[in-house]
Amino acid sequence: MSFISNSLIIEKYLRKDMLPTIFCTGCGIGSVMNFTLRAIHDLNIDINKTVFVSGIGCSSRIPGYIYSDGLHSLHGRAIAYATGVKLANPELKVVVFTGDGDCGAIGGNHFLHAIRRNIDLTVISINNFIYGMTGGQVAPTTPLKSKTTTTPYGNIEYPIDLSMMAKVIGAPYVARWTTAHPIQCISSIKKALQKKGFSFVEILSPCPTSYGRLNKMGTTLDMTKHFKESTINIKLYEKMLAEGKTTDKMVIGEFVDIEKEDFNTKYKKFYSDLK
Ligand SMILES: Cc1ncc(C[n+]2csc(CCOP(=O)(O)OP(=O)(O)O)c2C)c(N)n1
Ligand code: SF4
Numbered sequence: 001m002s003f004i005s006n007s008l009i010i011e012k013y014l015r016k017d018m019l020p021t022i023f024c025t026g027c028g029i030g031s032v033m034n035f036t037l038r039a040i041h042d043l044n045i046d047i048n049k050t051v052f053v054s055g056i057g058c059s060s061r062i063p064g065y066i067y068s069d070g071l072h073s074l075h076g077r078a079i080a081y082a083t084g085v086k087l088a089n090p091e092l093k094v095v096v097f098t099g100d101g102d103c104g105a106i107g108g109n110h111f112l113h114a115i116r117r118n119i120d121l122t123v124i125s126i127n128n129f130i131y132g133m134t135g136g137q138v139a140p141t142t143p144l145k146s147k148t149t150t151t152p153y154g155n156i157e158y159p160i161d162l163s164m165m166a167k168v169i170g171a172p173y174v175a176r177w178t179t180a181h182p183i184q185c186i187s188s189i190k191k192a193l194q195k196k197g198f199s200f201v202e203i204l205s206p207c208p209t210s211y212g213r214l215n216k217m218g219t220t221l222d223m224t225k226h227f228k229e230s231t232i233n234i235k236l237y238e239k240m241l242a243e244g245k246t247t248d249k250m251v252i253g254e255f256v257d258i259e260k261e262d263f264n265t266k267y268k269k270f271y272s273d274l275k
Pocket of ligand 1: 056058059098099101102103126128132133134139
């Protein structure tokens with residue numbers, strides 16, 4: 001567990017001239033940034049050899065606040081830029097922050113193929129079930145019946161499950177938690193940062209301004225309680241399934257943790273064998 005204080009996190013890792021952040025009061029994005037920096041601190045990772053990459057969205061603003069090299073790129077293209085960074089300099093640790101829209105809609109293709117290639121990236125997807133930055137439009141992760149500004153009577157499209165997508169395509173590390181699970185988030189981000197290959201951590205996060213307000217979910221505290229009540233750990237879920245029971249709750253936990261040769265290692269071996 002991380003024992004560094006918030007003020008030390010700010011002192012050591014943030015660009016103070018960029019503060020305060022643009023995040024609304026009660027938004028979960030700041031918590032995800034905090035979890036990531038705690039994981040980096042605990043692992044003693046050299047921030048000067050780490051590049052933070054993002055697309056466009058509220059969640060994609062994170063790299064701008066971290067005192068390190070970063071790329072705030074185009075909507076949906078964070079993973080494509082990150083792939084370029086990793087191929088150009090395999091010594092760098094490359095961390096992507098991506099919204100659920102950025103990752104699963106416009107960037108879905110890059111997400112899929114980076115997993116398929118097993119590029120050594122840590123991708124942290126902040127899933128607030130909506131397009132936060134542009135005013136609360138429907139996202140590919142918006143649950144059925146949920147209200148957004150483009151589905152004022154409720155969403156009728158089935159949502160995609162980003163973590164299950166990452167699992168079936170073959171990512172060697174996949175976990176999903178919520179901002180109501182800080183210890184688990186930090187622990188999974190640490191595992192993801194140490195994994196050689198594509199690691200994916202999805203964090204369900206409150207957007208009180210759009211998703212919460214439109215769906216009458218109350219304050220951030222209410223939304224946080226809702227995350228605890230509406231999720232079930234994979235271990236418990238599997239036990240339930242074995243007993244022939246089922247649940248509507250969203251499954252959270254660690255879904256994959258395996259070893260699998262990453263693209264850069266394969267590439268290096270392939271060309272040295274040709275010589
Ligand atoms: C090519 C392109 N299309 C659309 C947009 C408009 N746009 C900016 S952010 C965004 C969605 C943001 O939602 P998400 O990725 O889930 O991130 P959040 O803001 O919720 O963190 C969209 C559609 C854009 N900037 N560029
Ligand atoms: S609009 Fe939503 S996601 Fe964006 S900063 Fe505000 S609360 Fe966070």
